[in-house]
Each structure stands twice: as C-alpha cells, then as structure tokens.
Amino acid sequence: MIYRFLTILLWPVFFLYTLKIALRDKSSQYLFQRLGFSYPLQTSQTIWIHCASVGEVNTCLPLLQKLIARHSQAQFIITTNTVTGAHTVARHNLERTQHCFLPIESTFAIKRFINAWQPTQCIIMETEIWPLLYKFCYKNNISISIINARLSHRTLNTNSWFKSLYKTSLSYVDKILCKSEIELNNFKLLGADENKLIIAGNLKFTFTQTSTPIMPINLKQRKYCVAASTHNNEEQQLAELWRSLKTDMLLVIVPRHPNRSNAIQKQLSALNINFSVRSQQDEITEATSVYLADTLGELTQFIQGAESVFIGGSLIKHGGQNILEPCRLGKPTICGPYMFNFEEELQLLLNNNACIQVQNISELKTVFADYMASPENLNMIGDNAKQLLTKQSDILDKYISCLSSLAGNPESLNTTKSLDSR
Secondary structure (H helix, E strand, C coil): CHHHHHHHHCHHHHHHHHHHHHHHHCCHHHHHHHCCCCCCCCCCCEEEEECCCHHHHHHHHHHHHHHHHHCCCCEEEEEECCHHHHHHHHHHCCCCEEEEECCCCCHHHHHHHHHHHCEEEEEEECCCCCHHHHHHHHHCCCEEEEEEECCCHHHHCCCHHHHHHHHHHHCCCCEEEECCHHHHHHHHHCCCCHHHEEECCCHHHCCCCCCCCCCCCCCCCCCEEEEEEECCCHHHHHHHHHHHHCCCCEEEEEECCHHHHHHHHHHHHHCCCCEEECCCCCCCCCCCCEEECCCCCCHHHHHHHCCCEEECCCCCCCCCCCCHHHHHCCCCEEECCCCHHHHHHHHHHHHCCCCEECCCHHHHHHHHHHHHHCHHHHHHHHHHHHHHHHCCCCHHHHHHHHHCCCCCCHHHHHCCCCHHHC
16 A cells, blocks of 8 residues: 555656656657557457566567467567667567557556456566556456566665565566576565476577578678677777777677767767767768667677677676677677676676676777787687577477466466456
C-alpha cells in the first residue's frame, strides 16, 4: 500500500520525465503508450516479452526466433522502455510480433495495457522488477518468468524496505531462469523461492540465426578499429590516444547514444583532430583520423569490418557494454577496467585467452601500438573467442525446454481474464 501510494504521489514526476523523453526522441507514441493510451481496442491473446532496451532486445532475439518457430499460432508482443529499443525490434521485422512501450508504474496505465493486449504469459529479460506490474499480472493469471535473470549491485545493496518489496514481487513469479549459479544465489538472498530458481545459462552467449551473412561496412578501403557503444568522456580519451599513435588506421567511434553526437563533435573539434560524421554523410579522406558513426543499427556491420574492437562503458565506471558480440565474430576484443556488468562473461573470456583487459588508457595505447606492429598476436585472441562461444550452442535448447510449459501452451490461453471482468 505504501508503494502504491508513492506511485500516485510521484505520477506528476513520471509524466514530466516521460514527456521529456518523448520530446527528445520525437515520439508521440512513446508518450501515449507509456501513459496507457494508443493501444489497440482488442487483439488476440498474446505472449508478452519485456526487454528494457537495445541490449536486452538483441540478447532475446535468438530465443524469440525459436519460440516463434515452435508456436506457430501464437502472437507476440515485445515491450521496451526506450525508442532505440523499439527501432531495434522494428528493424528485425519479426513474424507475428508487434512492439509496444511498457506502461509506466501506474495502476491506470497497467490496467489499460493488460486489457488491450490480453497477455497470457509475461517473460521479463534480465533485471527489471516492477512491483505494481507484477502484482497486476498475478491478479490476472498472467504467468511471469524472468529469463537470463540477474540482479544489479544496486538492487542487492538497497535498503531493507525495498528488499522486502522485491521479495513480495518475486513471490508472484512462476520461474526465474538464472544465467549462473552466482545469480541464483543472489536471488535466494533477495528472498526468491528456491523451487522457482533454475540455472539455464547466459543467453548472451547465443546468437541470432540469419540466412544472409553480415556485410561489413567498407570505409574507402581504410582499415579501422571500432570503439563500440562508448559513453561520455570515453570518446575524448580514445581520440587523444589515437592522435598520439600517429597511425594511418581509422578509429570508428560508435556511441551508445547517438543523440550525443553534437557534444562528441565539440569534444573532437577541441582536440583539433580530423574527423568525419556519418549522419552528415561526411567524406572520409586520407587525412581523416576519427569517424563518428552516430547512426542506429549499424554497430554489428562496423564490427564485422573492424581489425579490432574496444568495448565502451569500460573506461569509466559504467560497467561495460556487451563484450560478446565482437568475440562471437572472431574480432580481437579489448576492454577497460570497469566491466562489472559482465563479470562472468569477461572472466570466461580471460580464462581462455579470448580477450584483453587493460587497467587504464596508457595500457590501452600499448595494446593498440603492439597490435599495429604485430597484428597476428591479437588475431589469435579473436580466433580463441569465436571458438569458445561456438561451444555454447546448447543454452538455447535449455531455455526452450524450461519455457515449453509456458509459452504457446494452448490450455493456458484460456486462463487470462481482462481486468474489466474481475
């Protein structure tokens, strides 16, 4: 009751924040759907998968492809919290799958969402625990599963009141498919029922099956290295490093949030470095040292054509971005000291000589300089990574087995009732 009262009290804050994001991303649909409007009047009952943003969508895609293939009569809805996540879903043009923005933590918005979509199952990717949303799913016989389940340091270290709230929320969940034994124990500490916990493996180790090869982006025949999913201050550090190397190789910076492009351009201009901007269709000349790829949906293609890849979010205390994508493509992959979001993945790679971790920008400069002098040494690390991740192919089958009693079960389609009928 206290939490519900707080959501009512904070509704003006939710509204203003949602409005701010909608205006920033120029998306009226984001505004309306987050607030509980602009849903279809009625749709067939659906399997609902929630992915917070781009990373979760990409992680979920291999599993979703399998579920779509196995359950030919089912309809799917993917919700995200971000416009970039929505763009990622749209780009894959998935069969029998629609996108919608997740309603904010509000009784009114959640009720309208459930009535509109009539979900029979709710599958949550990774970490999101919304007490009000979980409660309404439980009251409406919507089975909840958390997949690739993990808990953030912030959740584990929160105060006792929030921990009690999370414990109650987890009591509404049917299955928690953890990515590792460490995460299973973390959920136990938070009060999850041990009988609901299963170690299913890390979905990030899986990959999306595609009938067409990934086409690398060709940049005027220039060899290049990619700085993938960078955050504020990293672009400046990397550009300064690149200028000091005095190399003919191009540095391609792909920021995590392309809407920071103007701020990054100002930083690059202040360094007096020759750079080009992809969104402005700038030409790449022999003098170009840095290429700012401030567009959406091209990171994988840039990685495919790269000589090596540096993982953004790891030079600052953000915790790193997905290190597995370049490793899966066999690219020599380097990361900084702050990779606490991917501790287990990183340790597996390091134990198998499948990536390099540096402790500061000076070490990173040394790694790049050594690579440019003897590329075969780093290429071996890329080969090790590709072979290692190829061996993880059984993870998808385990998830499908664990979810087989939930997703697409014809008997379960009759259990969900709308809020209006209760």
